[in-house]
Amino acid sequence: MSNVILEVRELTTKWVTRFKEDIYAVDHVSLKVEEGKSLGIAGESGCGKSTLALSLMGYYFPPLHYVSGEIIIDGQNITGMKPDDIRKSILGTEISYIPQSAMNALNPTQKVISFIEDVVQAHDPYKTKQEIYELARSCFETLGLPASVLQQYPVELSGGMKQRTVIATSVILFPKILIADEPSSALDVTSQKMVIKMLKNLMENGFIKSLIFITHELPLLYNVTDDIMVMYAGQIVEGGSAKQVVFDPLHPYAKGLMGSIIVPEQGQRNVKLTAIPGVPPNLKKPPAGCRFAERCKYVRPDCKVAPVPLYSANGGRAYRCILSEETLRAAYLREAQRDAS
Amino acid sequence: MPAERKVCLSGSGLTKVFGFGRRKTVAVDHVDFSFYEGELVSIVGESGSGKTTFAKMLLGLLKPTEGEIYFQGKKRDISTQKKRKEYWKNIQAIFQDPYSSYNIFRKIDTVLLDCIHMRGGRGLPRAKKLEMMEEACSFVNLKFEELTNKYPFELSGGQMQRLMIARVFLLKPKILLADEPTSMIDACSRATILDELMQLRDEIGMTIIFITHDIGLAYYVSDTVYIMERGRFVEHGSADEVILRPKGAYTRRLISDVPKIYEEWDLSTV
Numbered sequence A: 001m002s003n004v005i006l007e008v009r010e011l012t013t014k015w016v017t018r019f020k021e022d023i024y025a026v027d028h029v030s031l032k033v034e035e036g037k038s039l040g041i042a043g044e045s046g047c048g049k050s051t052l053a054l055s056l057m058g059y060y061f062p063p064l065h066y067v068s069g070e071i072i073i074d075g076q077n078i079t080g081m082k083p084d085d086i087r088k089s090i091l092g093t094e095i096s097y098i099p100q101s102a103m104n105a106l107n108p109t110q111k112v113i114s115f116i117e118d119v120v121q122a123h124d125p126y127k128t129k130q131e132i133y134e135l136a137r138s139c140f141e142t143l144g145l146p147a148s149v150l151q152q153y154p155v156e157l158s159g160g161m162k163q164r165t166v167i168a169t170s171v172i173l174f175p176k177i178l179i180a181d182e183p184s185s186a187l188d189v190t191s192q193k194m195v196i197k198m199l200k201n202l203m204e205n206g207f208i209k210s211l212i213f214i215t216h217e218l219p220l221l222y223n224v225t226d227d228i229m230v231m232y233a234g235q236i237v238e239g240g241s242a243k244q245v246v247f248d249p250l251h252p253y254a255k256g257l258m259g260s261i262i263v264p265e266q267g268q269r270n271v272k273l274t275a276i277p278g279v280p281p282n283l284k285k286p287p288a289g290c291r292f293a294e295r296c297k298y299v300r301p302d303c304k305v306a307p308v309p310l311y312s313a314n315g316g317r318a319y320r321c322i323l324s325e326e327t328l329r330a331a332y333l334r335e336a337q338r339d340a341s
Numbered sequence B: 001m002p003a004e005r006k007v008c009l010s011g012s013g014l015t016k017v018f019g020f021g022r023r024k025t026v027a028v029d030h031v032d033f034s035f036y037e038g039e040l041v042s043i044v045g046e047s048g049s050g051k052t053t054f055a056k057m058l059l060g061l062l063k064p065t066e067g068e069i070y071f072q073g074k075k076r077d078i079s080t081q082k083k084r085k086e087y088w089k090n091i092q093a094i095f096q097d098p099y100s101s102y103n104i105f106r107k108i109d110t111v112l113l114d115c116i117h118m119r120g121g122r123g124l125p126r127a128k129k130l131e132m133m134e135e136a137c138s139f140v141n142l143k144f145e146e147l148t149n150k151y152p153f154e155l156s157g158g159q160m161q162r163l164m165i166a167r168v169f170l171l172k173p174k175i176l177l178a179d180e181p182t183s184m185i186d187a188c189s190r191a192t193i194l195d196e197l198m199q200l201r202d203e204i205g206m207t208i209i210f211i212t213h214d215i216g217l218a219y220y221v222s223d224t225v226y227i228m229e230r231g232r233f234v235e236h237g238s239a240d241e242v243i244l245r246p247k248g249a250y251t252r253r254l255i256s257d258v259p260k261i262y263e264e265w266d267l268s269t270v
């Protein structure tokens, strides 16, 4: 069995609003990422993807609070560690995190190299500027970025170049795992492709050992990650290999997401997309039963009674629905046949 | 499609130059185009290719440096405030950031009511106005009861963009210009928005100009596609023609940049 880089067991965390209301944005989430593997997290905005990223790093600064569960990074259990210590000894070296819209957060008055100096010296104050420059240059060049970028200011870079600069910087200390939160959502398709190529290169070039990639774009996940997890209203509703989840989704929500994929491929012009009606539940008072029940075509009275556990299914996958695999697949098949006729 | 298609909006030699000397940018470079009535046309190009500048000229928000625009066969004249207002009754726009076009302090039902008033419905009985607003909301699958008394920031991006479409439904302009309307919206709500645009075309016969950097979306929604490269239209034709049988290298690159799931996605080309 290969080395597990990150393991999260039944993690539950919450946001506490100014009015002392709890928002359970991560609810009993378990996941495992092995060395050399990548995991994609999909789901519509507000489902808790970014909260999960912060939570699994142990980044519990108010208003985010830990509730229960365990986090183990490369054998080290970091559950209960003080967030300040996490910042000092975990971030950057064990886990690196690229937050959503990080590229717009680059300090406009700071050259790229001086930004990198700050990052490196925060962990190793004795490294000289020359050493850091060499480190940065070799990192940028390996990743296909011109070293001249190091002497530029963020405003001089295009959006795609800025994002790739952020990614290169985030792996400069060789973290074991990189979490990239929607790194390409603000870019055009051409820059997006360069970002994707770079993410794929990180592992091959030994900068990171594993990757978590968050996005609502399933075709991207399909092309980058080994496994995919689908989140809905703070919970994992489906998990499996990229192929299983994209081509044979079990949970009705995951099925709905797959039905909204648009690709410019022959025969795809007149496919009917499936829209999922309605909106996700309010996470301040989530429904007692299945959280997707309100929007689900296959809803039954039982669905709304008690929380639905995550069931294991054939092929090492999991899904959160009271209907059996066979029932779900049969229903999807009937629909496909009806649409085709 | 009727045998005789009528041109709704066209242009010749349309050009926009920003700055001068060494700072000169030719954002739109002598483009010719004809958009037909009831047609959904996409303008596709990478970022910086001039799409938004082109859109702003069509909308009359930017003055062309050169060239002409024709609306329903006649040279467009927006030289006076009055003529401009008259033109704006015929064209509406939806932008990337749905929140940017709203007055954040105006409640949603007033936003819709304004549209009815703009179409000369001020004197209608209250019940009729309500019915119209409800119809517009149901067109975009929003529940009117859930929107009343809310402010724009209380809605999600996808809901806001659909509310923009509900406005267009009430205003019924001849032309709708949608500039990257789904680029800030998640994939799950994107399909809904695209389907609603197609419905505006089918049910109201609107001419829709859809601007995007994602040729996959263009393929899905459009009848006709124009490809924009550095300010020029380098290729145009039916969606099938342009996407399944692209002529130029640039078009082929735009297609190869979109992630695929059925075919292999070749990453070596960037």
Ligand SMILES: Nc1ncnc2c1ncn2[C@@H]1O[C@H](COP(=O)(O)OP(=O)(O)O)[C@@H](O)[C@H]1O
Pocket (backbone or CB within 6 Å): A015, A016, A017, A023, A025, A043, A044, A045, A046, A047, A048, A049, A050, A051, A052, A063, A283
């Ligand atoms: N700083 C915060 N304070 C309170 N609630 C928050 C905060 N950030 C996120 N939330 C809530 O947590 C939920 C999940 O948000 P998020 O993790 O950002 O979702 P995603 O990344 O999937 O879009 C949302 O309901 C959101 O309102």
Ligand SMILES: Nc1ncnc2c1ncn2[C@@H]1O[C@H](COP(=O)(O)OP(=O)(O)O)[C@@H](O)[C@H]1O
Pocket (backbone or CB within 6 Å): B018, B019, B025, B026, B027, B045, B046, B047, B048, B049, B050, B051, B052, B053, B054
């Ligand atoms: N107001 C402006 N002043 C100067 N240059 C501009 C202005 N607006 C756009 N440009 C330039 O014109 C070109 C086309 O921009 P734009 O129309 O926004 O492209 P797109 O919408 O395809 O991304 C770009 O090079 C951009 O920098």
Ligand SMILES: [Mg+2]
Pocket (backbone or CB within 6 Å): A049, A050, A051, A100, A181
């Ligand atoms: Mg997020």
Ligand SMILES: [Mg+2]
Pocket (backbone or CB within 6 Å): B051, B052, B053
């Ligand atoms: Mg633009």
